[in-house]
Amino acid sequence: xxxxxxxxxxxxxxxxxxxxxxxxxxxxxxxxxxxxxxxxxxxxxxxxxxxxxxxxxxxxxxxxxxxxxxxxxxxxxxxxxxxxxxxxxxxxxxxxxxxx
Numbered sequence: 347x348x349x350x351x352x353x354x355x356x357x358x359x360x361x362x363x364x365x366x367x368x369x370x371x372x373x374x375x376x377x378x379x380x381x382x383x384x385x386x387x388x389x390x391x392x393x394x395x396x397x398x399x400x401x402x403x404x405x406x407x408x409x410x411x412x413x414x415x416x417x418x419x420x421x422x423x424x425x426x427x428x429x430x431x432x433x434x435x436x437x438x439x440x441x442x443x444x445x446x
Contacts, residue, residue: 354367356368357381357388357429389430395423
């Protein structure tokens, strides 16, 4: 098993929003692949949302409720992307995981 400082921050939260970690020596195992796939989906979603946000902000007639909804979606997606960046940076030995 991995040591405490080698735990992988997973791309989802546990109960009460607490971070979840994976301890394994098998980087190709089911949970590692699941985490990789979810991270890829989160990054793809972020790219699509950035495009949508750009188009929405270019539209001068955008309804304030649509802007509020967009802000909420951007906030959640940014949280996901930061978790992915933290996890990958930690795996590379570049930083400690942040609390989300």
